[in-house]
Amino acid sequence: MFEKNVGGVDRISRIIVGAGLIAGFYLNDSESALRYAYWLGIIPLVTGIFSTCPLYSLVGIKTCKPD
Incomplete structure (x- = not known):
C-alpha cells in the first residue's frame, strides 16, 4: 500500500x-483542553509501527536502508 520510508532510529x-x-493523556489529571493534545501521539505511533510517513513521501525523504 505505502512504500516504507521510515527506518531504524527514526522508527x-x-x-x-x-x-x-x-x-501522558492518562497520567494527566487536569481538565484543560491542552490535555487532549496528547492524542496527537497517535500520528508518530502509527507512522512508526507501519514504517511509512506520508509527509516523508511528499518531501522525498527516506530514512530506511535501500532494498
Whole structure:
C-alpha cells in the first residue's frame, strides 16, 4: 500500500514518543483542553509501527536502508 520510508532510529523514536504522549493523556489529571493534545501521539505511533510517513513521501525523504 505505502512504500516504507521510515527506518531504524527514526522508527523507534516515533514509537516511543507516540506511546509517551498517549500515556501522558492518562497520567494527566487536569481538565484543560491542552490535555487532549496528547492524542496527537497517535500520528508518530502509527507512522512508526507501519514504517511509512506520508509527509516523508511528499518531501522525498527516506530514512530506511535501500532494498
